[in-house]
Amino acid sequence: SYVLSQPPSVSVAPGKTATITCGGNNVGSRSVHWYQQQPGQAPVLVIYYNNDRPSGIAERFSGSKSGNTATLTISRVAAGDEADYYCQLWDTSEDRVVFGGGTKLTVL
Amino acid sequence: QITLKESGPTLVKPTQTLTLTCTFSGFSLSTSGVGVGWIRRPPGKALEFLALIYWDDDKRYSPSLRSRLTITKDTSKNQAVLRMTNMGPVDTATYYCAHSPTSYGEFDFWGPGTMVAVSS
Numbered sequence: 483s484y485v486l487s488q489p490p491s492v493s494v495a496p497g498k499t500a501t502i503t504c505g506g507n508n509v510g511s512r513s514v515h516w517y518q519q520q521p522g523q524a525p526v527l528v529i530y531y532n533n534d535r536p537s538g539i540a541e542r543f544s545g546s547k548s549g550n551t552a553t554l555t556i557s558r559v560a561a562g563d564e565a566d567y568y569c570q571l572w573d574t575s576e577d578r579v580v581f582g583g584g585t586k587l588t589v590l
Numbered sequence: 591q592i593t594l595k596e597s598g599p600t601l602v603k604p605t606q607t608l609t610l611t612c613t614f615s616g617f618s619l620s621t622s623g624v625g626v627g628w629i630r631r632p633p634g635k636a637l638e639f640l641a642l643i644y645w646d647d648d649k650r651y652s653p654s655l656r657s658r659l660t661i662t663k664d665t666s667k668n669q670a671v672l673r674m675t676n677m678g679p680v681d682t683a684t685y686y687c688a689h690s691p692t693s694y695g696e697f698d699f700w701g702p703g704t705m706v707a708v709s710s
Contacts, residue, residue, distance in 0.1 A: 524700040572695040579639035
């Protein structure tokens with residue numbers, strides 16, 4: 483079955499830039515979405531269709547793709563960005579939603 | 591604005607069937623392209639897709655759980671219902687329902703989630 487791979491954890495100092503990757507077969511040809519989930523809360527969509535931001539999401543959040551890897555970039559990281567981040571796409575081969583394994587972002 | 595809320599039992603016994611209801615407002619499940627999905631997160635683990643139902647009653651399921659899941663909708667009540675049979679301890683999780691505006695499977699609005707424990 484389709485697998486989306488994310489690093490389990492990423493650490494970054496306040497004010498710096500965090501990058502979270504998401505790899506899988508044919509990621510380059512699919513629309514990737516990103517969610518932020520803070521402890522005890524429901525996930526929040528922060529990027530959709532690879533690089534679009536929903537209204538209300540800070541411009542500090544951006545998405546990109548290169549080859550079979552999608553990347554979520556968070557610039558000027560603040561303590562409030564500490565959360566779990568998940569990538570997600572539609573697996574056309576099995577016609578279903580797939581989530582990555584999640585990345586815990588720690589702000590040092 | 592769009593809101594969703596999950597409801598159902600907080601505790602079920604092993605082998606029992608879990609029935610969860612998602613009650614929503616701000617959209618209709620009869621609007622073209624719209625869907626409602628169910629996703630869960632076991633403690634300490636990642637998000638896991640369970641099922642998705644579309645406006646035209648088209649349905650998608652997690653391949654690994656397909657035999658245990660049934661998703662239905664009641665458009666008149668603005669509800670989507672998930673049924674999961676033969677519950678076991680590994681099904682202990684927070685269960686979320688979420689609104690999907692297109693066929694690309696993104697979820698732009700989520701319910702707060704409901705915690706379900708499986709224990710005898």
